[in-house]
Amino acid sequence: MDFQQIKTILQNNNFKITKQREYILDVLINNQHTLLSAETLLTIVKEKFPTINLTTVYRNLDQLSVLSLLAVFPSDDGITRYKLTCADHHHHHIICQRCGKVEMINYCPLDTLTSLALDKGFHLTKHKIELYGICEACYTE
Amino acid sequence: MDFQQIKTILQNNNFKITKQREYILDVLINNQHTLLSAETLLTIVKEKFPTINLTTVYRNLDQLSVLSLLAVFPSDDGITRYKLTCADHHHHHIICQRCGKVEMINYCPLDTLTSLALDKGFHLTKHKIELYGICEACYTE
DNA sequence: GTCAATGCAAATCCTTTGCAACTAA
DNA sequence: TTAGTTGCAAAGGATTTGCATTGAC
Numbered sequence: 581m582d583f584q585q586i587k588t589i590l591q592n593n594n595f596k597i598t599k600q601r602e603y604i605l606d607v608l609i610n611n612q613h614t615l616l617s618a619e620t621l622l623t624i625v626k627e628k629f630p631t632i633n634l635t636t637v638y639r640n641l642d643q644l645s646v647l648s649l650l651a652v653f654p655s656d657d658g659i660t661r662y663k664l665t666c667a668d669h670h671h672h673h674i675i676c677q678r679c680g681k682v683e684m685i686n687y688c689p690l691d692t693l694t695s696l697a698l699d700k701g702f703h704l705t706k707h708k709i710e711l712y713g714i715c716e717a718c719y720t721e
Numbered sequence: 722m723d724f725q726q727i728k729t730i731l732q733n734n735n736f737k738i739t740k741q742r743e744y745i746l747d748v749l750i751n752n753q754h755t756l757l758s759a760e761t762l763l764t765i766v767k768e769k770f771p772t773i774n775l776t777t778v779y780r781n782l783d784q785l786s787v788l789s790l791l792a793v794f795p796s797d798d799g800i801t802r803y804k805l806t807c808a809d810h811h812h813h814h815i816i817c818q819r820c821g822k823v824e825m826i827n828y829c830p831l832d833t834l835t836s837l838a839l840d841k842g843f844h845l846t847k848h849k850i851e852l853y854g855i856c857e858a859c860y861t862e
Numbered sequence: 863g864t865c866a867a868t869g870c871a872a873a874t875c876c877t878t879t880g881c882a883a884c885t886a887a
Numbered sequence: 888t889t890a891g892t893t894g895c896a897a898a899g900g901a902t903t904t905g906c907a908t909t910g911a912c
Contacts, residue, residue: 596886596891618877633894638877640892654795658876658902674843683841689830693852700824702815702854709850711834713843737866737911759902774869779902781867799877799901 581649581667583609589647603629604640608650608664615653615661615680653710674711678718685711722790722808724750730788744770745781749791749805756794756802756821794851815852819859826852 586605587597595601607624608616616624622637641662644650653661653675663682672685688709697704727746728738736742748765749757757765763778782803785791794802794816804823813826829850838845 598892636893652797654797656793656795674838674841676843677846683843685837687833687837692828696826696828697815697852697854700815701857702817702824702852703860704852704854705818706853707851710848711838711843711845712847713838713845716842719844739867739911777868
């Protein structure tokens with residue numbers, strides 16, 4: 581996902597491209613390999629746009645999420661983290677528990693999951709496969 | 722997991738068996754097939770023990786979680802839900818998005834996940850496979 | 863008797879809302 | 888011009904903490 585693609589989608593949905601939104605997208609685009617909390621995102625955006633407000637960040641995250649442009653990761657620690665969704669194929673993630681780095685995992689036994697669900701009488705609507713670990717850099721630290 | 726097993730673990734860890742704790746465990750044991758929020762758990766316990774406090778519920782959930790007796794499910798809606806862990810073998814869950822019913826899924830390609838992680842340079846520490854769907858009862862409603 | 867557990871109130875933390883001022887298109 | 892957007896302050900809602908009291912063992 582690059583800025584042009586996202587910009588187009590936003591405009592097609594009656595969203596305006598403000599300076600704040602541009603900076604927020606910029607940070608998200610440059611951190612597609614990391615989960616960011618609203619607070620962290622704010623801190624980074626503030627480097628370039630010091631007057632931006634946390635509320636604005638939350639509102640933008642919310643809109644991106646509604647447009648399915650954002651992957652949302654609620655966590656045990658009570659902090660929700662975000663990253664842009666990848667436009668390409670269906671996939672899952674592995675997340676470093678120390679630094680938050682995220683990599684794509686091209687693996688999903690969807691047929692198996694669907695049939696497992698059906699075995700229990702469930703109609704599958706959604707599934708989550710998340711791997712957590714320690715990345716090479718953190719491991720050798 | 723029945724009451725005796727949990728009681729033993731608690732006592733081995735210097736926890737006391739209070740009336741409140743008994744009722745909380747009772748509700749958790751009788752709802753092993755459902756995810757409960759702290760608030761919902763409180764409501765149910767209150768039927769039998771009207772003076773119990775939300776704080777007590779949270780503190781008990783916390784302790785159970787520390788002892789790995791509790792599975793914790795943070796969710797997009799900001800509410801964390803809980804259920805007792807099953808003592809038996811490793812497994813995952815399918816959760817009804819309408820009623821919260823939970824069933825066990827005896828499926829986990831752990832070797833595959835471990836090697837996928839390793840391919841990315843990650844040392845796997847934890848993984849999550851959660852299926853979401855609509856259960857039979859909700860579907861035919 | 864001792865130490866953990868409880869209840870209550872207040873505090874905390876993340877997130878959302880109301881509203882007036884602003885700005886992209 | 889006119890929606891959508893922002894910033895600020897205040898509110899909300901889930902969870903946690905402080906502290907005096909109670910209760911299990």
